Amino acid sequence: MLFSDHDVFDDSRVLLAIEHPTSAELLNDRLERREAHIERVQNGQDALAAANEVPFDLLVAQADLPGRTGVELLRNLPYLDPPVVLLGRETNDDAIVRSYEFGAVDYITRPFAPKVAAARILRFLRLSLSANPSVLSS
Amino acid sequence: MGHVLTLITLRCSRLAVFFSWSSFGTESPVLSALIIGSSVFVGISLAMACIALVAHLKMKRKKAKYRQRKNSWRQVLLDILAEERAPVALHNRVEASQHEQLLDCLIPYATTVKGDALDTLREVARPFLSTVEQQLASQYPLKRARAIRHIGFFGGEEHASTLRDTLDDPSDIVSGIAFRHLAQRSNPNDAPRLLQAAVRHRGTDRNQIVSSLTELGERAAPFFREVLADGNSSTYQRVLCSETLRWLADGKAVPIAMKVLDNSDVDPELASALLRFMRRVGRRTHSKVIRPYIHSDVPFVRIQATRALGQLGNDSDGALLTDRVLDDPSRWVAISAAESLAELRRTEELRRLSQMSHPRASIATDLLPSDA
Numbered sequence: 409m410l411f412s413d414h415d416v417f418d419d420s421r422v423l424l425a426i427e428h429p430t431s432a433e434l435l436n437d438r439l440e441r442r443e444a445h446i447e448r449v450q451n452g453q454d455a456l457a458a459a460n461e462v463p464f465d466l467l468v469a470q471a472d473l474p475g476r477t478g479v480e481l482l483r484n485l486p487y488l489d490p491p492v493v494l495l496g497r498e499t500n501d502d503a504i505v506r507s508y509e510f511g512a513v514d515y516i517t518r519p520f521a522p523k524v525a526a527a528r529i530l531r532f533l534r535l536s537l538s539a540n541p542s543v544l545s546s
Numbered sequence: 547m548g549h550v551l552t553l554i555t556l557r558c559s560r561l562a563v564f565f566s567w568s569s570f571g572t573e574s575p576v577l578s579a580l581i582i583g584s585s586v587f588v589g590i591s592l593a594m595a596c597i598a599l600v601a602h603l604k605m606k607r608k609k610a611k612y613r614q615r616k617n618s619w620r621q622v623l624l625d626i627l628a629e630e631r632a633p634v635a636l637h638n639r640v641e642a643s644q645h646e647q648l649l650d651c652l653i654p655y656a657t658t659v660k661g662d663a664l665d666t667l668r669e670v671a672r673p674f675l676s677t678v679e680q681q682l683a684s685q686y687p688l689k690r691a692r693a694i695r696h697i698g699f700f701g702g703e704e705h706a707s708t709l710r711d712t713l714d715d716p717s718d719i720v721s722g723i724a725f726r727h728l729a730q731r732s733n734p735n736d737a738p739r740l741l742q743a744a745v746r747h748r749g750t751d752r753n754q755i756v757s758s759l760t761e762l763g764e765r766a767a768p769f770f771r772e773v774l775a776d777g778n779s780s781t782y783q784r785v786l787c788s789e790t791l792r793w794l795a796d797g798k799a800v801p802i803a804m805k806v807l808d809n810s811d812v813d814p815e816l817a818s819a820l821l822r823f824m825r826r827v828g829r830r831t832h833s834k835v836i837r838p839y840i841h842s843d844v845p846f847v848r849i850q851a852t853r854a855l856g857q858l859g860n861d862s863d864g865a866l867l868t869d870r871v872l873d874d875p876s877r878w879v880a881i882s883a884a885e886s887l888a889e890l891r892r893t894e895e896l897r898r899l900s901q902m903s904h905p906r907a908s909i910a911t912d913l914l915p916s917d918a
Contacts, residue, residue, distance in 0.1 A: 428658070430657075433620075434655070434658060434659065441628060518658060520660065521659065521660055521661035521662060522659055524661070
C-alpha cells in the first residue's frame with residue numbers, strides 16, 4: 409500500500425486551479441482534512457502566476473479553466489514536473505488520452521466520487537513528495 | 547428596486563418643499579392650497595421612502611441570514627460527505643419552512659458528485675421530499691418546477707411515477723424538467739412514455755431531447771427501432787428515434803434505415819436524419835441507398851447525402867461529388883461535396899477543381915492539403 413487513510417500531508421503544497429465552485433470546495437475540503445496546504449485560484453492567469461511564485465507539489469487544474477485551459481497550463485508551467493491532475497467533464501476517450509499525452513498524470517471526470525478523486529490526487533501528491541526529498545524534509 | 551423607489555420619492559419631496567417655501571408668506575388661496583397639497587405630498591413621499599427603506603433593510607437582513615444558514619449547512623454537509631457525521635446532523639438544523647432552501651443548496655453537489663456521495667445526498671434530502679411533493683399541487687408553475695426538480699435530483703425509485711405523471715403537467719417548463727429527470731433514470735420501459743411526451747416539446751432544441759432519450763441506453767434501442775420502422779408513427783417521433791439510434795451507434799437499425807430510405811416518398815426531415823444515421827453507422831456496402839438522395843429537391847437532404855457519401859462512398863463517387871461542387875444550386879451542398887471528396891482522399895479531383903476558372907474553385911483550394 410502506497411499510503412494509508414491516516415497519512416497527513418502537512419508539508420505539501422497543492423494548487424487548486426478550479427473555477428467550478430462545488431468541485432473546488434469538495435476537493436479543497438478533502439485535501440485540507442489531510443492537512444495539505446491549499447492555494448485556490450479560479451483562472452489560468454492566476455494559476456500561472458501562483459505557480460511562478462512558488463513551486464507546488466501538485467497542481468489540480470480544471471480542463472476548461474478560463475484564461476488558460478488545463479492543457480495550456482501544462483505547456484507553460486515554470487517548474488519542471490509538478491504533477492498535474494486535470495478535472496473536467498470530458499467523457500470522450502480520445503480527448504482524455506490527449507490530456508495524458510500533454511503530460512497530465514490523471515484525468516478526473518466530473519461528476520466524480522469525492523473519496524475516489526481525493527485518493528487519486530493524494531496518490532500523486534505522495535509520489536511527488538517522495539520524488540522531491542527537499543520538500544519532505546522541510 | 548428599493549433604491550430606485552427611495553430616490554424617486556426623495557426627488558419628489560425636494561420639489562414639493564421647494565414649491566412650498568417659494569410661496570410662503572402670500573395670502574392667495576390658490577397658493578395656500580398648493581402649500582397644503584405640497585405638504586401632504588411631502589408627507590406621503592417620506593412615508594413611502596421609509597417603507598422602501600425598511601423593506602430594503604429587511605430583504606438585506608433576510609439574505610444575510612440565508613447566507614449564514616447556508617454556510618452552516620455547508621460545513622455540516624462536508625462533514626457528512628466525508629463520513630464524519632450522519633445525515634441526521636443536518637436534519638436537526640433545518641426548520642419546516644427551510645426544506646426547499648436546503649434542497650436548493652444540495653443541487654450543486656448533486657450535479658458534481660456520483661456514487662456513494664450522491665446516495666448520501668439523497669439520504670440527506672429524503673425527509674424533506676414529502677413537503678416538496680405537496681408543492682406539485684401548487685397553482686404556480688415555478689413552484690411546481692422547483693418541486694419536480696428536487697424530486698428529480700433526490701427522489702428514489704418510488705418517485706419515478708411522480709415524474710411520469712408530471713410529464714402531463716400543463717406547464718411545458720415543469721413537464722420538460724420531469725422529462726429530463728425521468729430519462730436520466732435510464733429505465734428503458736419509460737421510452738414509449740417519453741417519446742410520446744417529446745412531441746409537446748417540439749420547440750425545444752432537438753439535440754437536448756435526443757440527449758435525454760439516449761440516456762435510456764441500448765436496452766431502449768429495440769423500441770426506437772420499432773417506431774422508426776412504423777410508417778404510422780409521426781415523422782417527428784421517427785426523426786427522434788433515428789437521431790437517438792445514431793447517438794447509440796445502433797448497428798441493428800441499419801436494415802430499417804435502408805428500407806425507409808428505399809421508399810421514394812420519405813419525408814425530407816426523416817431522410818436527412820436517416821442519412822446522418824447512415825453516415826455514422828453504415829458501411830460502404832450501404833452506399834447504394836444514399837446516392838439517389840444526392841439529387842433530392844431539398845438542399846439539406848443533398849447536404850446530408852453528400853456528407854454520407856464522404857464516409858461510405860467509393861472511388862466511383864468522385865465524379866458524382868465533383869458535379870455537385872460545380873453545378874449544385876446551393877453553395878452549402880457544394881462545400882459538403884468538396885469536404886466529402888477530401889474525406890475520400892480524392893486529392894486529384896480537388897486539385898483539378900482548384901485549378902479551374904470557376905467561381906467555386908476556391909472551395910476546393912481551401913480543402914487541399916498544404917503539400918498537395
